[in-house]
Amino acid sequence: MLQKTKKILGFFGLFIILSSYCLAQEIVKEKSPPDYIRTIQLFGESEFSGTPILQLGQKLSIRFDDVNGDEADYYYKIAHYNFDWTPSPLYRNEYLNGFDDIRIPNYENSFNTLQLYSNYILEIPNEDTKGFKVSGNYIIEIYNDDDEMVFSRKFIVYENIATVKVLTKRSRDLKYINTKQSVQFEIESSSEILKNPNRTVKTLVIPNNDLNQAITDLVPQFTIANKLMYKYDVESSFYGGNEFLFFDNKEIRSATANIKRAELLDIYHNYLYPDVVRANRNYTYNPDINGSFVVRNLRADDSNTQADYVWIHFSLECYEPLGGGEIHLYGNFNNYTFDESTKLTFDEIKKVYTTKRLFKQGFYNYKYVLVKPDGTIDPGFISGNFDETENEYVVLVYYRAPAARYDRVIGKGTGSSINISN
Template identity: 70%
Template structure:
């Protein structure tokens, strides 16, 4: 009997550990779980590219389209997370002023479009949710009447209690001097002593606000008075990548520098010019918006409801299939997620990779990346990696004082590789 009780106890402990590990891994995934949810944007007056970073007390809104166009009811809930995106130990009333799990009442139906859709807007603060009380990591979950999650979106809320200086350097390793960019930074805390920073201070370093390839394991190398100094090389380096490609279909019935031809079926189809592999070519400067997008219709008064949806046809010149990997479209149009809608299929007869995906009219940045069998993303396999590439780097420091129950985001620093130095 005692032996059986021990077995049951061990099974229970194993179950708890497995469940906790599974949950911790899955809360990090920003997944639009419903195919009918499109064009998700989070804005504080200007649209964010990548993960939104807001100052504590700042208002914002999240918008999305439901291409079913049936005026479905959607609700939202807001949760607080630790630095590693595991749930924090704070109670709801400790981080949220007001209530969540409220229906989104602000929506409009599309007007004069071939593709019907309903456009939803959630403003924070509102009469039910008056605001967020503390800094840190948050997740907004949108769900339907059946309590099925249709959209999850992360955001970071910071309090400006530190100053973060960010510098971009070329790699000190000659092997990568032409292909990598190293991020160095200093965190200055004039009003608060950051005790035992090797254990209590964590940092998030991102390229173009893309959290999928962020660096999170850095500790300060040394301190100068109240300053924490991070002068790493390889440990804080990113592949330089290449400038994003783009298309602009603000006029859905006209071809332009990126759109080769147009066809009207049930809705408009835009065929882009075939792209080429840039990894074996020299770097060419091409201004971009670092993976972002802007919804717009040249003939519309209200882009939210009058911009139409279009099937965009992508093609990449390649004469043999990639063995053991997949080529995907990559950009903030779906929050840098790789899924079946971004996968390119190989056409042996034409010698190209091909994809057709639904986009709302506008200006979009995109590039092609290789998804390796081990789940890692190679951003330069198709596009190449160049130290001249213009990238924006963001550093967010977090601090959990001894005895505290959550990780505060205590600042924000931005640097740009256009001012890269040796």
């Protein structure tokens, strides 16, 4: 009887261990904010908001608005992750110099705006969190007073050890030569790091700061001296898409080149000119900031607290069958995610798709995409796909030495398709 009990307990213990291991290996996803949290901006090296990529030792800046305007308290926690966004085994004191789970002390209430809000600012390093000890994938989580997570965002810290050269080529497949762009790159580093790269080196190719569309796990095709060569065509290709559309409402009281009319109700409403399907039209170059946005108010000394919130009204003329899918707004303004505020519905009277969404004053890029019934997106359904489109690609190099416990990011390279070649 005793031996049978021991077997049962042993089996139960093994089950607990395996369950804990599976739970620990769960791929983490970012938590979207509630409606009252708006205009989340994270800055690393780039002056535009998005998923920050910063060199080890550089500053991370975070801003967001609470449109309840009640001066609520928020706290932040930081966690380290593996290449595949599963939790890394590092303890907090191994990747963080200082403490987290600290209240965000810096905030200011809006001034001279119709929509009241509190603007929160967090910068790392600060007096509590001195900085990051290691490179890799990170997530910052924002909590409220009840220790409930309000939202979370990813960011990446890298070391400047490897040199990454990035080139953009047209597809060698004649079927896609006018619609796709292939990202080719080479990694140069010390011979020690480049030993057995198929097992120790991983790569991440990110288009226009959109982690959702990134390509992972390309292995080097061959080596030349101390260089790893990635000359893929199909495996590293992206549909070119089209330049982002934009609106600029730094002056919310009047019409502009993109805003048809302005109206003051409870707060200001801006109505954009109708957009059209561009997939069946020729490509036209239109400078953009690759899906990002900038907060600004023409009449403000500090746009962070003096830019107002505005209801932006969108309309799209589209007569193509959707096949059960939905049309959504898409851009970095909400971290390339979909929700009810980005969904367009068909107006039976006007015969166009419409939606409205609350935006803080500024310059915004956006586009329309088709979200299929299975949840995947067709980014070129409305915009079209063109090899001439200017896109920015970032290549990150991850390295895990034999017997190491975490994935380092040892290099970053950037390339633009503005110089695309055959």
